[in-house]
Amino acid sequence: MVATPKPQVDIGDYRYGFRDEEDYVFKSKKGLNREVIEEISRMKGEPDWMLEFRLKSYEHFLKRPMPNWGSPAIHEIDFDDIYYYIRPAEKQGKTWDEVPAYIKDTFEKLGIPEAERKFLAGVGAQYESEVIYHSLREDLEKQGVIFLDMDAAVREHPDIVQQYFGTVIPYADNKFAALNSAVWSGGSFIYVPEGVRVEVPLQAYFRINAENMGQFERTLIICAPGSYVHYVEGCTAPTYSTNSLHSAVVEIIVQEGARARYTTIQNWSKNVFNLVTKRAAAYKDATMEWVDGNLGSKVTMKYPAVWLMEPGARGEVLSVAFSGDGQHQDAGAKMVHAAPHTSSQITSKSISKGTGRSSYRGLVKVHPGAEHVRSNVICDALLLDETSKTDTYPYMEIEEESVSIGHEATVSKVAEEQIFYLQSRGLSETEAMSMIVNGFIEPIAKELPLEYAVELNRLIQLEMEGSVG
Amino acid sequence: MFEITNLHASIEDTEILKGVDLTIHKGEIHALMGPNGSGKSTLANVIAGHPAYEVTEGTILFNGEDILEMEPDERAQLGIFLAFQYPTVIPGVSMANFLRMAVTNVRNARAEREAGDGEAKKMTPREFRKLMREKMQVLHMDESFATRYLNEGFSGGEKKRAEILQMALLEPTMAILDETDSGLDIDALRVVSEGVNALANDEMGVLLITHYQRLLNHIKPHFVHIMMDGRVVQSGGPELAHELEAKGYEKLRAEVAATA
Numbered sequence: 206m207v208a209t210p211k212p213q214v215d216i217g218d219y220r221y222g223f224r225d226e227e228d229y230v231f232k233s234k235k236g237l238n239r240e241v242i243e244e245i246s247r248m249k250g251e252p253d254w255m256l257e258f259r260l261k262s263y264e265h266f267l268k269r270p271m272p273n274w275g276s277p278a279i280h281e282i283d284f285d286d287i288y289y290y291i292r293p294a295e296k297q298g299k300t301w302d303e304v305p306a307y308i309k310d311t312f313e314k315l316g317i318p319e320a321e322r323k324f325l326a327g328v329g330a331q332y333e334s335e336v337i338y339h340s341l342r343e344d345l346e347k348q349g350v351i352f353l354d355m356d357a358a359v360r361e362h363p364d365i366v367q368q369y370f371g372t373v374i375p376y377a378d379n380k381f382a383a384l385n386s387a388v389w390s391g392g393s394f395i396y397v398p399e400g401v402r403v404e405v406p407l408q409a410y411f412r413i414n415a416e417n418m419g420q421f422e423r424t425l426i427i428c429a430p431g432s433y434v435h436y437v438e439g440c441t442a443p444t445y446s447t448n449s450l451h452s453a454v455v456e457i458i459v460q461e462g463a464r465a466r467y468t469t470i471q472n473w474s475k476n477v478f479n480l481v482t483k484r485a486a487a488y489k490d491a492t493m494e495w496v497d498g499n500l501g502s503k504v505t506m507k508y509p510a511v512w513l514m515e516p517g518a519r520g521e522v523l524s525v526a527f528s529g530d531g532q533h534q535d536a537g538a539k540m541v542h543a544a545p546h547t548s549s550q551i552t553s554k555s556i557s558k559g560t561g562r563s564s565y566r567g568l569v570k571v572h573p574g575a576e577h578v579r580s581n582v583i584c585d586a587l588l589l590d591e592t593s594k595t596d597t598y599p600y601m602e603i604e605e606e607s608v609s610i611g612h613e614a615t616v617s618k619v620a621e622e623q624i625f626y627l628q629s630r631g632l633s634e635t636e637a638m639s640m641i642v643n644g645f646i647e648p649i650a651k652e653l654p655l656e657y658a659v660e661l662n663r664l665i666q667l668e669m670e671g672s673v674g
Numbered sequence: 675m676f677e678i679t680n681l682h683a684s685i686e687d688t689e690i691l692k693g694v695d696l697t698i699h700k701g702e703i704h705a706l707m708g709p710n711g712s713g714k715s716t717l718a719n720v721i722a723g724h725p726a727y728e729v730t731e732g733t734i735l736f737n738g739e740d741i742l743e744m745e746p747d748e749r750a751q752l753g754i755f756l757a758f759q760y761p762t763v764i765p766g767v768s769m770a771n772f773l774r775m776a777v778t779n780v781r782n783a784r785a786e787r788e789a790g791d792g793e794a795k796k797m798t799p800r801e802f803r804k805l806m807r808e809k810m811q812v813l814h815m816d817e818s819f820a821t822r823y824l825n826e827g828f829s830g831g832e833k834k835r836a837e838i839l840q841m842a843l844l845e846p847t848m849a850i851l852d853e854t855d856s857g858l859d860i861d862a863l864r865v866v867s868e869g870v871n872a873l874a875n876d877e878m879g880v881l882l883i884t885h886y887q888r889l890l891n892h893i894k895p896h897f898v899h900i901m902m903d904g905r906v907v908q909s910g911g912p913e914l915a916h917e918l919e920a921k922g923y924e925k926l927r928a929e930v931a932a933t934a
C-alpha cells in the first residue's frame with residue numbers, strides 16, 4: 206500500500222525532515238502484544254532462546270512503571286499508538302544498487318555513500334526496523350573483524366551472541382531496556398579479534414521514515430584483548446506532528462588492554478523521544494570512550510555508562526547537548542568503579558536556547574574495596590538567552606576511602622562583551638553567537654575525526670540561525 | 675571624513691560623554707589624551723557601537739553617513755576598527771578561524787561596495803592564510819598564535835599585538851587604538867608602533883588614545899586633544915602633548931576651570 210503524502214509540519218532549519226512515501230514489505234499493526242513479538246521473531250527465523258528472551262522482557266516491560274524522573278514529557282508516550290516493526294525491503298544490499306531506489310536516494314541525501322567512499326571502513330544503514338545495507342572493507346574482513354547487523358549475527362554467530370547478548374544490560378535494567386529487549390530489530394554487531402586495530406571508523410546510520418514509528422535497534426560490540434575500534438552512529442527522521450520513539454540498547458565489552466570509542470551524533474527531528482541505554486564493561490587496562498553529541502529529538506534521556514571491572518580500566522564520556530525550543534536534553538554519564546586502580550573522566554557541555562532545557566544527570570559510584578580510584582567530572586552549561594534552562598543532578602555513591610574524586614560545574618551566559626567584540630570585527634550577531642558556541646564545545650569537537658567535527662559545527666550553526674533577533 | 679558633533683552618551687543613566695566634538699580627516703593621526711575616567715574608552719566604545727551605551731544627543735558622520743544607527747558589524751564593514759584597551763577572551767575560538775571569518779566579511783563587504791553593480795572579487799581561504807602569515811611576520815608573532823584561542827592566556831603584550839594583527843588584516847580606514855601602549859615593554863612598544871606606522875596611510879584616519887607621551891615618541895600625531903570629564907577641552911599640535919607632560923593633568927584642569 207502506498208500512503209498519500211501528508212503536508213509536513215514546519216520543519217524550520219532542520220534539513221533532514223523530508224519523508225519518503227511508504228512502500229514496505231511488511232508493517233505490523235499498531236500497538237504491542239505477544240502476537241506482535243512472536244511475529245517479529247518468526248519473520249526473522251530466530252532460535253527459540255531469543256523468542257523466550259523477548260517474551261520474558263515483554264513481561265517485565267508490562268510490570269515496570271515509567272521512570273518518575275528525567276523529562277515529564279515521556280508520560281505522553283502512547284505505547285498503543287506505535288508501529289513496532291516495519292520491514293522495508295526483502296533483503297539486505299551488499300551494494301547500494303541492491304537497495305530499493307527511494308531508500309538509496311534518502312541515504313544519498315544524508316551523505317552516507319559519499320562518506321563511505323571517503324573515510325569509513327564499513328557502513329550499516331538501517332531504515333525503519335531493518336538494516337538495508339551493509340559493508341565492510343575487505344582487508345578488515347580478512348583480519349577476522351566481524352561487522353554485521355544484529356539479526357545476521359544471531360544467525361551466523363549464535364555462540365558469541367548468546368554468550369554476551371543481554372549480559373551488560375540485562376532486560377530488567379529499566380523499562381526501556383525491557384521494551385527494546387522485547388521488540389529489538391536491527392542494530393550492529395561488531396567483533397574485533399585479539400590485537401586487531403581498526404584505524405578507520407565503522408559507521409551505522411539510523412533513519413526513521415514512517416509516522417508513529419518505533420525504532421529499537423540493538424548493538425553489541427566485543428573488543429578482544431589488545432584490539433581497537435571506533436564506531437560512529439548518526440540518525441535523523443522526518444518531522445511529523447505526532448511523536449516517534451527511538452529506544453536502543455548498546456552493549457560493549459572491552460577486554461584486556463583493548464580500547465573502544467563510540468561516537469554518536471544524534472540529530473533526530475523534534476518529534477522523537479530518544480530513550481536509549483548504553484553501557485560498556487571495561488576489563489584490565491582497557492579503555493572505553495563515549496563521545497555523545499545530542500542535537501535533535503524532543504526528549505533525550507541517555508547516560509552512557511562504563512563499568513570498570515578490573516584494575517587499570519579507564520572510562521571517559523564526552524557529552525555535548527544542544528536544546529533548542531521545546532527540546533529537553535536530559536543527558537549525562539555513569540561511571541561505576543567496581544575494581545581498584547580504575548579511573549574515569551566525564552566532560553559534559555550543554556547549550557540551551559529559547560524554551561530549551563538541558564539537564565546533566567550523572568553518577569559516579571565506587572564499590573567498597575575499590576581503592577585508589579580516580580574520577581573527575583566537569584559539567585559546563587551555556588545559556589543563550591533569558592528563557593532557556595539548565596540543571597544538574599550529579600550523584601556520587603562513594604563507598605571507599607582512598608579515592609580521588611573531582612567535580613566542577615559552571616553555568617554561564619553568553620557575555621554581551623564577547624558578542625560585541627566579534628561584531629566589532631565584522632561578524633553578524635548570529636555568526637558571533639555561533640562562533641562562541643562552537644568555541645564552548647571545542648574541547649569535545651577536537652576529539653572528533655575532522656569530518657564529524659565539521660558536521661557538529663555545521664549542525665550547531667543551523668540551530669543558531671534565526672536564534673537572535 | 676570622520677566627524678563627531680556634540681556627542682552625549684550615557685551608561686546606566688549616568689552621562690559620561692557630555693558634548694564631544696572631534697573631526698579627523700584622511701591621512702591624519704590624532705592623539706586623544708586625558709586623565710583616567712575622563713571618558714576616552716567610552717568614546718571609543720560608542721564609535722564602535724557598544725550596545726551598553728546610549729547616545730542621547732549628537733552625531734557621528736563617517737564619509738557623510740550617520741553611523742549611530744548601525745550595528746557594530748556594519749560599522750566594521752564600513753572600515754571602522756577599534757583596538758581594545760581590554761580585549762575580551764573567547765574560549766575555544768582559534769585566532770585563525772575567527773580572523774578568517776572577520777577578514778572575509780569585511781573584505782567582501784568592501785569588494786561589493788567597490789564593485790557597485792559589478793561582480794565582487796571574494797577572498798579565498800588560501801589567500802587568507804598567506805595574508806595572515808605575512809602580517810604575523812611583520813608583527814614578530816610566532817606562527818603558533820594562529821591556533822591559540824582568542825586572547826585566552828595571552829600576556830598583556832600579546833593581547834595588544836593581536837589587536838594590531840587584526841587591524842593589519844582588516845585594513846580599516848578609521849582606526850581607534852585605545853591605550854595600545856599600556857602594558858608593553860619597550861621592545862614590544864617599538865614593534866607595535868612600527869606596525870601602526872606601516873599601516874597608517876593617506877587613506878586612513880587614526881585616533882590614538884593614550885595616557886602617556888611615551889607612545890607619541892614612536893607614532894607622531896598631527897593633532898593632540900585633551901579630554902576631561904566627558905569633553906574635549908583643548909586641541910593643538912604635537913607640542914600640546916609635551917606641554918601636558920611637563921605640567922601634568924592637575925595644573926591643566928585648573929587652567930581649564932579658570933577659563934571656563
Ligand SMILES: Nc1ncnc2c1ncn2[C@@H]1O[C@H](COP(=O)(O)OP(=O)(O)O)[C@@H](O)[C@H]1O
Pocket residue numbers: 685686688690708709710711712713714715716717
Ligand atoms: N559600565 C559602567 N557603568 C557605570 N560607569 C561606568 C561604566 N564604565 C565606565 N564608567 C565610568 O565612565 C567614566 C569614563 O570611563 P572610561 O571611558 O573608561 O574612561 P577612560 O578611558 O578615559 O579612563 C568613568 O568615571 C567610569 O567610572
Ligand SMILES: [Mg+2]
Pocket residue numbers: 714715716759852853
Ligand atoms: Mg580607558
